[in-house]
Amino acid sequence: MREQSIFLTGATGAVGSELLRNLAARKGLTINVLVRRTDREPCERVKTLLGDLDVTAKLNVLEGDVCAGPSLGLDNAAVGSLQRETTHIIHAAGSTSFGLALPDARAANVWGSRNVLDFARSCASLECGAFLSTVYVSGKRRGDFAESDYGDAGHGFVNSYEQSKAEMEEMVREAMNELPLILVRLSIVVGDSATGRVSRFNAIHHAIRLFYTGLAPMIPGEPAGPVDMVSSDFVAAGVLQLLENGPSPGVFHLAAGRESCSSLEELVDETMSALARFRPEWRKRSVEKPLIVDLDTYELFVRSVEETGNPVLQGATRSIRTFAYQLAHPKVFETERAAAALAWGGISPQPSLAFYPRVIKYCLESNWGMRPC
Amino acid sequence: MSSSSHAGIQSIAEYVPAKVASVGELHERGLLRGSPDTLRSFGFETVHLAGEESNIDMAIAAAEKVLEESEIDREEIGMILYAAALNSSSTLWDGNGGSPNGSVLQLESVPDLFKYPASIIQTELDLPNASVVGINQLGCASIFAALRMARALIVAEDDLKSVLCVSADKFPAGRHRDLAYNIVSDGACAALVCRGADRNRIVECTQVTKGALWDSEEIENEIIAAYFPTAKALVERTLAKAGLKMDDIALIVPHNVALRSWEILGRLIGCPADRIYTENIARVGHTIGSDNLLNLRCATESGRIEKGDYLLLFTFGYGSNWACMIVQH
């Protein structure tokens, strides 16, 4: 049997780093990771991510950029060898920033993915290419969102991130006619289910911080509205299982789904009680539980804050606003296909609230990534 | 309920200085920290500024008016509760801003520390049977604490028939008059809380203090953020204690803070804008502790309230204090 050779983009990200750690500890496997140079060498960056992990796979770090055309910023020799050997692709690179202007979000998520698709077309031995997406390609839809559904159905999007990912999906969907591809839509990935470890802090973690500092008086949504969160270990295990054994082409939701999601009210309550539990002295600050309000009220509040010109409150409301509008469009993500494909591997999502408190504890102990933990 | 076992606000009077300044004028005189346009968009137009009159002059003027209008026998008043928000209003400091930079009070000597406005008010108003208590350190919520205590004392003490509650504040001269996006006016109010009053029966009176939020300068943002959730919780608690629902409330009698913040709070507590008496916000601004009583009087005079109506009064004061009261007109 041919040895698997996996080409991974986005390995330094929240999800990609989990995938990398999971793959690196396997045997009889080659992993080629495409990593950007920052102020640090790509190899250096990957080494830091892996820490003291026992790396048993063959790991090659390639400096590149998914936005640098079909060559992905690699030289001809590297591209040629990848085209020959790659059996699987996981495309986890992209921009997850909710605040970008649409052209910038498109550049990262649509045009970058187009380059990876072109690369996939040139891989003679490709068995499966997994393109990571988000369940929020559903935009402002409400109600049930199935794995067979696509896009916002004309309801619009909450932010440019969602829109760019939906556009990316359209492109991948078309390519599914010619290539063995899967789209894996992730729900909100908050951290490791056992340790709470967060590899990259994002808007959700920032929102927890605003709850902690008492700068989030209200969030939009419906108290009973579902909130879907998953752990990074579930996502990593799920993506790899789908890549290896999932039927392709296909679209899968790695989400908590109807069974394991929580309500917004439960989530807010749990956030406040976990903060008090893990930081008992925090109670003295008398931070009131943020209110769950309708969208009109929230917008009125946001408008007032904008009018005051107060930079601290503006920063707080803006950061919540970029994703919180999703909460005002509650939906349940159906997970039938993914559940069926993951069942034999015994992979299933834990109830969100079973591990979420550990993530809060990790946020507190690491001071949101400022302190080694 | 027997008429002698309840207390109500029998009479109200206010004193608002004649001198008026517009938001634009305040801005021109360097008396605003924030943008005049923002303050205007929040519903403010003019404020009242005390000239020669001190906080005590204003307190006496309001109290004299309430005594005259109510035609009460002055001998009947057993207590004066003098409520002030600013520390400078709790002593004899003249409030004209002559104090050295950084100090609130201009005290010449130790005996000055013992010269209290409440005593002066008692003698000036000729209320020989009234003992006095000063209430402060609750910011703009001081008068609520006074009304609450007046009611509690009347219920508790058989021989106490009437309590005069007075609140007066004069803002330090030359200082920015906008605080947390509200503009401050000078002013005073007085209320007679009487046993068995035939109007404004005090049904419920609740307060919340969040001592952690005492430093109004250092953690102003946290205080602003705490305002709405705490306000909503307190209003709901007060209604529940009174056995009422928001639909039972004929009118909210607010403090004169930004109209926008009342639009938001109104939504949060489920009260439509037309049941919040906001008519004085533009004209008078925020008189620190006197807003609610001033508004209650104006609303009564305007015919907006009918006998038996339930009214909800709400305010916030630095400290940080939230206060809510339900009265039956």
Ligand SMILES: NC(=O)c1ccc[n+]([C@@H]2O[C@H](COP(=O)([O-])OP(=O)(O)OC[C@H]3O[C@@H](n4cnc5c(N)ncnc54)[C@H](OP(=O)(O)O)[C@@H]3O)[C@@H](O)[C@H]2O)c1
């Ligand atoms: N995390 C979640 O909650 C979540 C939820 C739903 C869906 N997803 C999807 O999962 C995927 C991964 O998300 P994530 O949370 O791991 O994102 P992330 O933490 O923001 O990381 C993004 C990754 O993409 C890389 N990247 C960005 N632009 C690149 C470029 N031009 N060339 C090469 N690499 C580039 C980043 O590299 P640098 O380190 O160099 O910046 C980083 O490794 C995305 O498709 C995202 O839409 C994530």
